[in-house]
Amino acid sequence: xxxxxxxxxxxxETAIARPEESAVIPENLAVMPIRExxxxxxxxQPLTVGRTRSLALIQDAVMGDRIFAVMTQKDAAEExxxxxxxxxxxxxxxxxxxxxxxxDNQTVIVQALGRIRAEExxxxxxxxxxxxxxxxxxxxxxxxxxxxxxxASELIGRIIELSPRIPREAIAVxxxxxxxxxxxxxxxANMGVDVAQKQALLAEPRVxxxxxxxxxxxxxxxxxxxxADKIQSDARGRIxxxxxxxxxxxQLKSIQDALGEKDEKTILIEHLRKDLDATxxxxxxxxxxxxxxxxLAVMPIHAPDFNVIRTYxxxxxxxxxxxxxxxxxxxTKAEEILDHDHYGLAEPKKRILEFLAVxxxxxxxxxxxxxFVGPPGVGKTSLGRSIARAMGRKFIRISxxxxxxxxxxxxxxxxxxxxxxGRIILELRKCSVNNPVFMLDEVDKLGTDWRGDPTSALLxxxxxxxxxxxxxxxxxxxxxxxxxxxIATANILDPVPPALQxxxxxxxxxxxVEEEKLAIAKRYLVPRQRREHGMSGRQIKFSQGAxxxxxxxxxxxxxxxxxxxxxxxxxxGVARRIGQGKAKGVTIKVPDxxxxxxxxxxxxxxxxxxxxxxxATGLAWTPAGGDILFIEAxxxxxxxxxxxxxxxxxxxxxxxxxxxxxxxxxxxxxxxDSKTFRKSDLHIHVPAGATPKDGPSAGITVFVALMSLLTDxxxxxxxxxxxxxxLRGLVLPVGGVKEKVLxxxxxxxxTVVLPERNRKDVEEIPKDIRRDMHFHYVQNVEEVLPLVLxxxxxxxxxxxxxxxxxxxxxxx
Numbered sequence: 001x002x003x004x005x006x007x008x009x010x011x012x013e014t015a016i017a018r019p020e021e022s023a024v025i026p027e028n029l030a031v032m033p034i035r036e037x038x039x040x041x042x043x044x045q046p047l048t049v050g051r052t053r054s055l056a057l058i059q060d061a062v063m064g065d066r067i068f069a070v071m072t073q074k075d076a077a078e079e080x081x082x083x084x085x086x087x088x089x090x091x092x093x094x095x096x097x098x099x100x101x102x103x104d105n106q107t108v109i110v111q112a113l114g115r116i117r118a119e120e121x122x123x124x125x126x127x128x129x130x131x132x133x134x135x136x137x138x139x140x141x142x143x144x145x146x147x148x149x150x151x152a153s154e155l156i157g158r159i160i161e162l163s164p165r166i167p168r169e170a171i172a173v174x175x176x177x178x179x180x181x182x183x184x185x186x187x188x189a190n191m192g193v194d195v196a197q198k199q200a201l202l203a204e205p206r207v208x209x210x211x212x213x214x215x216x217x218x219x220x221x222x223x224x225x226x227x228a229d230k231i232q233s234d235a236r237g238r239i240x241x242x243x244x245x246x247x248x249x250x251q252l253k254s255i256q257d258a259l260g261e262k263d264e265k266t267i268l269i270e271h272l273r274k275d276l277d278a279t280x281x282x283x284x285x286x287x288x289x290x291x292x293x294x295x296l297a298v299m300p301i302h303a304p305d306f307n308v309i310r311t312y313x314x315x316x317x318x319x320x321x322x323x324x325x326x327x328x329x330x331x332t333k334a335e336e337i338l339d340h341d342h343y344g345l346a347e348p349k350k351r352i353l354e355f356l357a358v359x360x361x362x363x364x365x366x367x368x369x370x371x372f373v374g375p376p377g378v379g380k381t382s383l384g385r386s387i388a389r390a391m392g393r394k395f396i397r398i399s400x401x402x403x404x405x406x407x408x409x410x411x412x413x414x415x416x417x418x419x420x421x422g423r424i425i426l427e428l429r430k431c432s433v434n435n436p437v438f439m440l441d442e443v444d445k446l447g448t449d450w451r452g453d454p455t456s457a458l459l460x461x462x463x464x465x466x467x468x469x470x471x472x473x474x475x476x477x478x479x480x481x482x483x484x485x486x487i488a489t490a491n492i493l494d495p496v497p498p499a500l501q502x503x504x505x506x507x508x509x510x511x512x513v514e515e516e517k518l519a520i521a522k523r524y525l526v527p528r529q530r531r532e533h534g535m536s537g538r539q540i541k542f543s544q545g546a547x548x549x550x551x552x553x554x555x556x557x558x559x560x561x562x563x564x565x566x567x568x569x570x571x572x573g574v575a576r577r578i579g580q581g582k583a584k585g586v587t588i589k590v591p592d593x594x595x596x597x598x599x600x601x602x603x604x605x606x607x608x609x610x611x612x613x614x615x616a617t618g619l620a621w622t623p624a625g626g627d628i629l630f631i632e633a634x635x636x637x638x639x640x641x642x643x644x645x646x647x648x649x650x651x652x653x654x655x656x657x658x659x660x661x662x663x664x665x666x667x668x669x670x671x672x673d674s675k676t677f678r679k680s681d682l683h684i685h686v687p688a689g690a691t692p693k694d695g696p697s698a699g700i701t702v703f704v705a706l707m708s709l710l711t712d713x714x715x716x717x718x719x720x721x722x723x724x725x726x727l728r729g730l731v732l733p734v735g736g737v738k739e740k741v742l743x744x745x746x747x748x749x750x751t752v753v754l755p756e757r758n759r760k761d762v763e764e765i766p767k768d769i770r771r772d773m774h775f776h777y778v779q780n781v782e783e784v785l786p787l788v789l790x791x792x793x794x795x796x797x798x799x800x801x802x803x804x805x806x807x808x809x810x811x812x
Contacts, residue, residue, distance in 0.1 A: 025092045025113055029069040030057045031083075031128035035076040038198040039091045039112045040185035050105040057127040058098070058108055066095040069116055069132060072199060083128055088118040089135065089203040115202065137181035139207040148211040149180050155218040156187055162225035166190070184210040191217050265301050269293060272313050280322030285477045289316050312414060315421060316475065320434040324483060327435075328392035329360040341386035342379055343520045346766075348372065348507050352387050355485075366464045371443070371488040374509030375622075375739075377559020380489040381441060383509075387487065388437035396427045396438045401445035406452025409461065411474035421474040424461060424481070435483035443500075444490035455497050462486055462503045510738045511558025511626065513745045513769060514551055521547050525564045533571040540574045541587040542567070549593045553600035558626070558739070570596045614709035616788070618701030619722040619744060619752070620693070621736030626743030628720060630687055631698060633705040638681025646686030649694025656684050658727055659703040662781065663710065672710050682706070697734035699725035700753070703781050704788055713789040720744045721753035721788065729781045737761035745769055751776070753784055 032047075032054050039045055047070075049058055061068045071090035073081045093110035100106050115135035123129035139145060156174055160166045177183045188201040188210065197217070204210050276289050296309045328334060334356055338349045351370065359365050372380040381397065388395035403409075411422035420426070428434065440462075446454050460466045461481060469478035488504060490496060496504075512520065526542055550570075555562040570588055573596040577583045586592075594600070618629040642660060644653050660682065667674050684702060686693055700723040708715050722740055724732040733755045741762070744752050754762070756777040762770065776787050 025116060025132070025134055026065065026067060027131060027133075028122065029067070029092060029116065029130055029132045030060060031069045031071055031086070031090070031118070031130055032057050033073050033081050033086055033128075034070050035073040036195060038072050038189075038195060038202050039070055039093065039110075040189045040202060041091060041112050041114050042182050042185055043112045043189050044096065044109065045112070046107055046109045048101075048105060048107050053125075053127045055106065058095075058106060060127075061095055062098060067092060067113070068095075069093070069118075069130065070110070070112075071118070072195060076195070083121050083124070087199050087203075089199070090116060090118070091202070092116050092132070092134075115205070135205050137179075137207050138205045139180055145180055145208050145211075148208055148215065149183060152183060152187060152211050152215055152218070155215060155222065156190075158222055159218060159225065162222065162229055180211065181207045184214055187211075187214045187218065192221065193217055265297075268310070269297050272296075272310075272317060275317035276313070279317060279319065281316070281319070282321070282478075285316070285321070288477050289313060308414060312474075315425075315429065316477070318429050318432075319425070319475070319479065320428060320432050321479075323433050324435045325393050325433050327356070327359060328390065329356055331356055331360075334390040337390040338386055341389070342383055343523060344512070344516055344766075345379065345383060345509065348383055348509065351505075351507060352390065356391065366468075366482045369462045369464065369486045369488070369504050371490060371504035371506045372509055373490050373493055373506055375511050375558035376491060377557060377561035378509045378511060379559070380509060381439065384437060384439040384487045384489070387485070391437065391485070393485065394431045394433055394436040396431055396436045397441055398423050398427060398439070399441045400454070401442035402447060403445075403454050404447040404449045404451060406454050406457045407473070409454050409457035411472040413473045414476070419474055421472050422457075424470070425472045425475060425479065428479075428484075434480065435485070437485045437487060440486060440488045442490065443488040444492055444495045446495075455500050459499060459503065462488070462500065508738070511742050511746075512560060513742055514548070515768075517551050517560055517563060518544065518547055520560050521551070521563060521567065525560065525567050529564065529567050529571045533568070533575050535571065535575060535578070539578060539585045540571060541585075542570075543587065543589045545590045546588045546593050549590050550597070553602055554593070554597055556602045558742075566597055613712050613714050614705055616701045616705040616708060616715045617717075617720045617749070618698050619720050619740035620695075620697070621739050626736060626739035626741070628743055628747045628749070629693070629698065629701070631701050631705045632685045632687065633702075633709040634683050634685075635676075635680045635709060636683070637679065640678045641681045643681065643683040644685075645683070646688070647692050648686060649692065651696050652686075652694050652698055655696050655699040655724065656702045659699060659706055659725060662703065662725070662727055662729055663706055670707070670711065676710065682709075696724035696732075697722045697736075699723060700731055700778075700781055700784055704784060707785060708789065711789075715788050716751070716790060718749055719751045719753065719788045720747075720749045721784065723753070723755040723758075723778070725781050731755045731778050731781060731784070733757040738764050741765055741769070741773070745773065750774060751787075753778060753787055755779075 032049075034047065037045075049055055057068060069090050069092050071086040071088070074085050074087060075081070078085060091112040092114055093112050095108055096111055097109040098106060099108075116132040117135055118130040119133055120131040121128065122131055153174060157171055160168065160170050160174075174183070174186070177186060184201075184207055188198055191198070191214065201210055201213060204213070273293060276286065276293070281289070292309050292313055296306065296313070299306050299309070331353055335349070335353060338352065342349070348370075355365075355368060372383065374380055384397065385395050407422065409422045409424060411425060412419035421429075424438075427438070428436070440458070443458075446458075448455070460470055464482060467481035467484075470481045471478050493501060493506065521542075522544075526547075530537065530540060550566045551563060554566045557563070570593070574583075574586045574588075577586065588596070614633040616631050618631055620627050620629040642657065644656055648656075663670075663672070664674070664677055667677070684705065686698075700721050703725055704715060704721065707713070722734055722737075724734055726732065737754065737758050738761065741752055742765075750772070751774045753776045756779045759777050762775055778784050778787075
């Protein structure tokens with residue numbers, strides 16, 4: 001046995017005996033450590049002894065007067081406590097009986113004689129011996145002590161009544177106790193408090209104080225016992241009520257059988273079977289539903305799984321297994337609806353009309369999986385609604401942004417509490433048809449964590465070769481999604497996994513130019529804001545100049561959301577004037593815009609920033625569409641270092657280093673003193689330093705900025721450029737050409753320099769935009785310089801070069 005003394009917790013009815021008046025407690029006592037209990041005078045308690053030191057103590061006591069001391073350990077987990085680790089107030093005990101056990105342990109029954117306090121340790125081995133002094137009770141006779149005795153007796157009686165572990169005979173034991181000190185000790189020995197509190201009661205010689213502490217402890221114990229009794233009583237009441245309800249239901253069932261009436265469960269099952277028969281579900285699904293229905297029929301209505309199966313069958317019965325809306329296959333009408341709802345967006349409209357045309361020829365055509373990719377506010381979500389209206393189908397939209405749980409797509413298995421189908425099945429159940437237009441918004445915002453990968457779950461949903469038998473974890477039967485027209489939307493495709501991209505037919509939606517925004521504002525935004533603000537066309541009008549003012553100086557976006565917010569801001573200001581009686585109708589003109597929207601927010605600074613050498617205008621692609629990018633270069637006395645700032649990425653920094661290396665390798669040809677690179681430091685900066693920038697497409701723009709600085713030639717303010725350059729001076733193709741050209745158009749730039757291999761990409765740009773712009777296609781960076789630097793300042797070496805002639809011949 002690992003413990004020197006294994007204390008078995010005393011039963012609540014621990015025996016109590018009066019200490020013998022003639023018992024004399026020796027001054028020198030052997031000490032046995034005990035743990036997890038405290039002995040009080042008068043208590044008879046069995047102790048199981050197993051440690052060597054304690055066995056030696058018992059043997060010595062049996063050979064002598066059979067009296068020794070017990071003291072409680074401060075740390076019950078300590079195997080070999082030192083004397084300092086014992087409480088120094090304990091009890092002297094006498095051995096009443098000794099029982100030897102087969103495992104070399106011993107059980108000794110002792111009676112506590114009285115309190116003692118250790119004065120001095122006189123022996124440490126083979127067991128502790130101390131010089132002890134008795135601690136007699138201090139009792140001040142009087143009414144207060146009598147009141148405490150009466151109160152304690154009543155409280156201990158109440159505890160005995162409430163506690164199921166204390167026999168009722170204990171009341172007689174309490175009544176037989178005459179001494180207030182013995183009463184206090186009996187209460188302390190039987191209280192369910194921790195060792196520290198019991199030790200404090202043992203160390204307290206004043207009887208009145210012990211009774212006062214015991215009274216407080218008993219009052220708390222009574223509160224706990226009364227609460228426990230109330231909880232048990234409530235539980236018994238609920239059980240009895242449940243049994244009574246079951247009995248009454250059985251009686252009701254018997255009465256209904258006798259009268260030929262149907263009970264609640266029979267009516268429910270017949271109703272479910274009728275609903276299942278009316279769904280037109282596949283036979284395989286019907287067999288599974290019938291199996292669950294039979295389980296429900298033999299299951300008690302109060303069984304835990306009854307409502308689980310019932311809910312499952314209700315979901316199965318409510319699914320649109322064979323319910324569809326007829327497609328509107330009138331192409332002319334569909335085209336009118338698409339044109340009415342959206343301005344531009346020719347490519348998406350063309351693709352939808354093609355789908356309708358093929359569907360008209362082949363009725364069982366599986367729906368394509370379209371993905372609209374474009375910056376925010378260009379109409380991706382509203383285009384989905386228009387497609388549904390044009391086809392005569394219902395429209396469903398769920399947002400995938402921030403979704404991280406695979407169960408949101410596939411559902412939870414029915415073994416889980418509160419399980420539900422996935423969003424796909426839930427939305428189809430709500431719309432009650434199996435061929436809606438289903439928009440999966442923000443597919444590029446899906447996340448992944450320990451709960452699974454939703455993008456992987458979408459692979460089956462968005463694959464026409466698989467989704468005809470999509471199995472939701474909750475339904476656990478295949479459902480045909482091939483009739484659903486899925487449309488996904490995204491701002492950028494990079495976060496979308498390649499496997500998912502492979503299942504999508506991507507349609508790019510570029511940003512709008514000023515003329516398109518103006519037309520959208522006239523046809524859609526202004527009328528909508530009039531309606532939302534409760535005003536008529538007579539009460540508020542916008543001049544064309546005012547709308548252009550808002551577009552140019554109060555918005556800077558590829559879409560039209562901020563434009564609509566600005567128009568709404570003007571409408572609110574006009575509504576206030578009308579509400580105050582200051583006007584009946586207002587026509588918003590250019591000077592009025594600042595009154596309602598404040599000072600201009602976006603100011604054109606193109607000419608200002610390109611008027612000095614060393615500044616070039618580039619074109620960049622962003623998730624919000626294209627944008628213009630200024631690259632600035634300057635020099636200062638130094639040792640030939642190159643500084644790059646503006647929150648640039650590694651690729652863009654490497655492009656700048658490649659451009660500088662190319663210039664240094666050909667400095668003599670362009671009349672640049674090679675000493676300049678050794679005696680000067682160059683600094684390249686891209687403004688908007690808080691915005692991260694990266695990519696190789698700024699290569700030729702960095703090259704032009706450096707050449708402009710080193711040759712003291714300004715860059716033309718109406719020219720922008722994009723293209724990656726190599727150390728050999730070749731200009732490589734870049735992406736996002738359409739978005740970049742639209743950004744140049746919005747900024748008022750008429751001339752764009754592009755890589756020769758991007759010529760084919762320009763064909764995707766609308767003709768009306770190409771008609772107003774000039775494009776120059778270059779293969780080498782040297783072809784760029786005559787096109788972008790101001791006339792009359794180019795070095796003679798450039799003027800003699802044939803590259804300018806070749807570049808001009810490739811211009812369009």
